[in-house]
Amino acid sequence: MSLKQLTLDLVPNEEATFDNFVIGENHEVVEMLSAWSRESASDRFIYLWGEAGCGKTHLMKSSLVAAAEQGFVTCYLQDDLLLEVEADSLPENAYVAVDDVTRLNPSQQIAIFALYNRLKEGGGAMLTSGPLPSAQLDLRDDLVTRLGWGLSYRVNGLSDEQKSLALQHYAKEKGFDLTPEMVDYMLIHYRRDLPSLLQLLSQLDQLSLSLKRPITLSFVRQVLQRRVEVDQNPKQEDMLIFS
DSSP: OOOOOEEEEOOOOOOOOSSSSSOOOOHHHHHHHHHHHHHHEEEEEEEOSSTTTTHHHHHHHHHHHHHHHHOOEEEEEEEGGGOOTTTTOOOOOOOEEEOGGGGOOHHHHHHHHHHHHHHHHHTTEEEEESSOGGOOOSSSSSHHHHHSSEHHHEEOOOHHHHHHHHHHHHHHHHHHHHHOHHHHHHHSSSSSSSSHHHHHHHHHHHHHHHHHHHOOHHHHHHHHHHHHHHOOOTTTEEEEEEE
């Protein structure tokens, strides 16, 4: 009996676009962001809110991709990148996305406030996002006020039925079938947001090809059990062992 070890690295995400976003109940927000990227929206400043994994990041990146195609200078800011932000570091007509404003520390909040004002005066545009309506955010009062000036949209997560259809469609594009039983198992035993589920499918596809094994419910269980173990204990070596 031989053992084969493969790293559990997830395959790189494909570029986020409006075309590969699963819309669900978000037709209005997608239409508005598409217009935003073409400089034809009713407001240049839009705040997106909703639960983690509902698609805010995908929509923001899609909007910037579309804006770049129109020739605008774009910038996506998240986490540690925000440490480098200064109000005068970007063109005043840039298209900027600030993902999850709840992660902004006090100095970053000041920087984003200044950047917001500079973009507004210079013809630029800004997308921001967070988990709650802007008025409920625990941020500087002046920044909360700015976020409330523009348009605000809730991004709705997908229902389990919509997730199932999206996962099965994605699997067919990859060349394998995903049964309802496999989807149910994934939804019960793994993270329920679509980005994580799609990453898991990419991993299943990668391992299936490497091991020359079909993707079955048993295979899904084996991979997912190991995936969960690694997530719960990140200090252990990130390896799958198949016999």
